[in-house]
Every structure is written in structure tokens, then in C-alpha cells.
Amino acid sequence: xxxxxxxxxxxxxxxxxxxxxxxxxxxxxxxxxxxxxxxxxxxxxxxxxxxxxxxxxxxxxxxxxxxxxxxxxxxxxxxxxxxxxxxxxxxxxxxxxxxxxxxxxxxxxxxxxxxxxxxxxxxxxxxxxxxxxxxxxxxxxxxxxxxxxxxxxxxxxxxxxxxxxxxxxxxxxxxxxxxxxxxxxxxxxxxxxxxxxxxxxxxxxxxxx
Numbered sequence: 001x002x003x004x005x006x007x008x009x010x011x012x013x014x015x016x017x018x019x020x021x022x023x024x025x026x027x028x029x030x031x032x033x034x035x036x037x038x039x040x041x042x043x044x045x046x047x048x049x050x051x052x053x054x055x056x057x058x059x060x061x062x063x064x065x066x067x068x069x070x071x072x073x074x075x076x077x078x079x080x081x082x083x084x085x086x087x088x089x090x091x092x093x094x095x096x097x098x099x100x101x102x103x104x105x106x107x108x109x110x111x112x113x114x115x116x117x118x119x120x121x122x123x124x125x126x127x128x129x130x131x132x133x134x135x136x137x138x139x140x141x142x143x144x145x146x147x148x149x150x151x152x153x154x155x156x157x158x159x160x161x162x163x164x165x166x167x168x169x170x171x172x173x174x175x176x177x178x179x180x181x182x183x184x185x186x187x188x189x190x191x192x193x194x195x196x197x198x199x200x201x202x203x204x205x206x207x208x209x
Contacts, residue, residue, distance in 0.1 A: 029043050039172035041168075044060070045096075045165070046059070047060075047081050048060040050080055056078075057080055057096065058080035058096050058099070059097055060173065062097065065169050068170065069117060073117040074104045074108060074113045075103070076101065076105070076106075080098070082094065088205050089160055090205050091152065091205040092134075092153065095158055097152060097164065097167065100148050100150055101151065111145050117149065131153055131154050134152040135149070135151060136148075136150030153167060156201060164202075166201075
């Protein structure tokens with residue numbers, strides 16, 4: 001009887017600890033919806049597997065954006081978080097904030113879909129929309145239709161293999177989400193560019209491969 005009681009108590013304590021640890025993983029991430037399509041998230045960075053893309057990893061704060069792109073543009077991710085020498089060491093792949101994208105052929109995806117996504121993220125060459133800080137496609141060496149689309153996200157300075165403290169995304173990740181106090185005082189997503197945040201984000205590092 002005593003042994004049975006000890007087992008029950010142990011199970012209860014274990015359940016309580018799990019219940020406490022789950023919210024804490026979310027609580028360490030604070031998001032602010034700056035505009036409808038622009039979110040700033042402080043903390044909570046961690047490299048995780050990308051659902052639906054075995055073997056690929058990314059900073060977990062990009063997962064909602066990936067789901068949106070996958071659903072709307074039939075994308076297939078060929079690389080995310082990576083420390084391979086084929087990528088710039090001081091770029092976004094080694095910190096899990098870059099994606100290499102091609103069509104998802106198995107679901108009927110085409111390069112027309114990728115063209116639309118590229119235009120969505122960068123309507124004018126070298127002038128990406130926030131939250132993207134560098135877009136590699138037509139006009140960029142080793143990028144473009146028939147090769148791949150590269151998307152890098154805006155973030156605070158950090159070191160390779162270390163998640164950035166602050167990350168900007170199109171959609172807010174799960175966790176506590178607040179709103180700016182005055183919408184009129186905030187720039188639109190189109191005006192909110194890497195250049196307008198150059199003092200608080202890391203410098204742009206174009207990929208050449």
C-alpha cells in the first residue's frame with residue numbers, strides 16, 4: 001500500500017513539473033505585433049526541426065511564417081539552419097534565420113509560385129519588405145528562378161550558432177503577444193525596412209551560393 005502511494009505521489013509530482021515547464025518555454029518569448037504583417041519577438045530562440053521537412057532545422061520563431069508560405073506558395077525548403085561552408089558564416093543560415101526555397105513539386109508547386117513569393121518579399125531589387133532583410137533571387141549570383149530563392153530575416157546582432165535575442169517575422173510565434181500603444185506612431189510594414197532599423201539589427205550579409 002505504501003509503495004503504491006509513493007508511486008502515485010511521484011507521478012503527481014512529475015505531472016506537475018511537466019505542466020510548469022511547458023508554459024515556461026513559451027513565457028520566455030515576448031512578441032509585439034507592430035503591424036498586421038510585422039511582429040517583433042524578444043527571446044525564446046531555439047533551433048528546432050521544421051515540420052514536414054525532415055532533416056531541416058530553423059529558429060522556432062519562424063515556424064508560423066513557414067506554415068504560411070507552405071500553404072500559400074507550395075514551397076519546399078532545401079536548407080534552413082546550417083553551419084555548412086557553402087553559406088556565409090556571418091549570415092543567417094548559421095543562426096537559423098534563413099531559408100533556401102524551391103517549388104514543392106510533389107504537391108504541384110511551380111516556379112511561378114516561387115516568383116510570387118519572391119515578389120511579395122522584395123517588389124524592388126535590393127529593397128526587401130520587412131521582416132525580410134535580404135532576398136536572393138533573380139539578379140543575384142547563384143539565386144533565382146530555376147535555382148532557388150533565399151530569404152533572410154531581420155534580427156539583432158548575434159554570433160554563429162547562437163539564436164538572436166530579437167527576431168522580426170511576418171507572423172507572431174506562439175507565446176505572449178502584445179500590441180503597440182499607438183498604431184499611428186508605427187511605420188507600415190513596407191516602410192519598416194532593414195535600413196530604418198540599422199542601429200538595432202545586424203548588418204545585411206548577402207549569400208553568394
